[in-house]
Amino acid sequence: MKIALTSLFVDDQRAALAFYTEVLGFQKRHDIPLGEDSWLTVVSPESPHGPELLLEPARHPAVKPYRDALAEDGIPLAQFAVDNIEAEHARLTGLGVVFTQPPTDIGTAFVAVFDDTCGNLIQLIEMKPDADNTP
Amino acid sequence: MVDVFRALDDETRRLVLDELSVRDGQTLFELCSVLAMRHGLSLTRQAISQHLGVLESAGLLTTERRGRSKFHYFNPEPLAQITGRWPTRKRTEP
Numbered sequence: 001m002k003i004a005l006t007s008l009f010v011d012d013q014r015a016a017l018a019f020y021t022e023v024l025g026f027q028k029r030h031d032i033p034l035g036e037d038s039w040l041t042v043v044s045p046e047s048p049h050g051p052e053l054l055l056e057p058a059r060h061p062a063v064k065p066y067r068d069a070l071a072e073d074g075i076p077l078a079q080f081a082v083d084n085i086e087a088e089h090a091r092l093t094g095l096g097v098v099f100t101q102p103p104t105d106i107g108t109a110f111v112a113v114f115d116d117t118c119g120n121l122i123q124l125i126e127m128k129p130d131a132d133n134t135p
Numbered sequence: 136m137v138d139v140f141r142a143l144d145d146e147t148r149r150l151v152l153d154e155l156s157v158r159d160g161q162t163l164f165e166l167c168s169v170l171a172m173r174h175g176l177s178l179t180r181q182a183i184s185q186h187l188g189v190l191e192s193a194g195l196l197t198t199e200r201r202g203r204s205k206f207h208y209f210n211p212e213p214l215a216q217i218t219g220r221w222p223t224r225k226r227t228e229p
Contacts, residue, residue: 072200074205
């Protein structure tokens with residue numbers, strides 16, 4: 001068994017697609033119309049056949065209280081790995097992305113958290129070269 | 136002032152203030168991360184939240200909402216009252 005797809009709730013699928021592709025740099029993989037919404041997924045250009053991220057409409061009434069409570073405590077809903085967190089922080093800040101946590105040394109890695117403008121906090125992580133993260 | 140001494144009489148709460156004095160304005164999630172990763176504390180988020188509540192009641196910590204998130208700040212004012220009451224003086228030669 002392996003992870004092929006994971007999902008995030010987004011307020012507006014078209015705005016989310018723009019943010020995840022134009023700002024973060026992901027690529028659209030599937031965009032299949034389903035009534036008002038779409039089966040909308042993106043992938044990393046670094047692994048186009050790797051795990052897909054489903055941008056799921058946030059209309060269900062349980063979503064808002066769930067995400068608001070997590071945002072209040074600063075809890076990210078997804079983690080993306082980067083090679084150079086300082087460079088990504090500078091690049092994204094330049095594009096107007098708001099970070100709730102700047103790049104921070106947590107020992108085995110550097111992490112940072114930003115607001116994806118679609119209702120979620122997202123964590124970036126740069127593992128340190130000497131950190132053995134494999135079980 | 137009693138609240139301040141009680142709040143400081145706990146290593147986890149002292150570490151929280153240490154971390155905030157290094158970088159002020161952290162979320163609960165960030166404080167949980169640094170306590171676990173840098174200090175090896177295996178506390179639940181709920182427990183850390185309660186510690187933050189004790190620090191806040193003692194006036195050593197303030198919170199501010201910015202956007203949708205809540206940030207925690209170290210307030211040293213109660214400590215200034217302690218040094219104001221018992222000032223530290225340089226030892227002078229008789």
